Amino acid sequence: MAFKKTWGIFDPASNEPYRVSRSKIDLFTECPRCAYLDMRYGVKRPSGPSFTLNNAVDELFKREFDTHRAKGEAHPLMKTYGVDAVPYAHEKLEEWRDALKRGVSYHHEPTNITLRGGIDDVWVNPAGELIIVDYKATSKKEGPKTEDDLYDSYKRQMEVYQWLFRKNGFAVSPTGYFVYANGDSDAEAFDGKLEFDVVLIPYTGKDDWIEPTLMRLKETLVSEEIPPVGTAFGGGPCDYCTYREAAGKTLLTLHRANQKK
Secondary structure, eight states: OOOBOSSSOOOTTOOSOEEEEHHHHHHHHHOHHHHHHHHHHOBOOOOOOOOHHHHHHHHHHHHHHHHHHHHTOOOHHHHHTTOOOEEOOOTTHHHHHOTTTOOEEEEETTTTEEEEEOOSEEEEOTTSOEEEEEEEEEOOSSOOOSGGGSOHHHHHHHHHHHHHHHHTTOOBOSEEEEEEEEEOOOSSOOTTOOOEEEEEEEEEOOOTTHHHHHHHHHHHHHOSSOOOTTOOTTSSOOHHHHHHHHHHHHHHHHHHHHHHO
C-alpha cells in the first residue's frame, strides 16, 4: 500500500542529524527520484506483500545460531563450509538486530546523516575480526549457490553493514556470508512441513561507494529540484517513476477534457 508518511521527512532547515535506514540508501541507489519523493515529501513507493515466511525462517535461524553462541561453539554449517569462526557473543547483539528502533548506526558528520541498519547475525574469527552474516530464504528449482546468484541489493546490504561496524570501531572481515535457505517444492507431499536446502554463500564486500553515496544523497535532499524520471543508477528507467509519469499525464488529460464538457 502506498501512503504519505508524516515522520522521517528531511527538513533542509533543520540542524538535527537526519536518520536514514539502510533500505533508504538502497532506494536512493536504485532511483534518486523515488528516494527524494519519499524523504522530502513522505510519498512512498507502493509496497509489496510482506514475506512472513521469510521472517519465520530468519527467526528460526537466529534461535538456532544463538544456541551455539551460548555454548561458544561453531554451528555445523560453519564446520561443513570450513569457516573458522563462532557466533559472536556481545551485549548489544539484540540492539543491533532491532532494525526498526535501534540497529547499528553511525553519524556521518560531513552530511549530518545518521545511517543505521539491523543485522541478522555476526560471527567472529580467531583474529578477532567480525564476520557479517545475513539470512535469506527463497524457493526456486535451482537455488543460489555462489555470489553470482545474489541480487545486487543483497550485496549492497552486506556492504552497508560492514561499513557501519567498521565505523563503530570494530575490525571487520571483508568476507561476509549469506545463510541461504531454499525451499524444496519437489517433495511428493506437503505433510504440514517444508524442507529447505541450506547453503552458505561467501561474499567479499567493497564499501567504498557508501560515503560518496551519502554525499550525493545530501546534495539531492537539500535541492529544491526533484530528480528527473529515469535516473536510476542501475542504468535503466525506474518502473515506478515511469508509471507515475504516464498515469499523471493521463489523469491530467482526462481532467482537462472533463472541464470542457
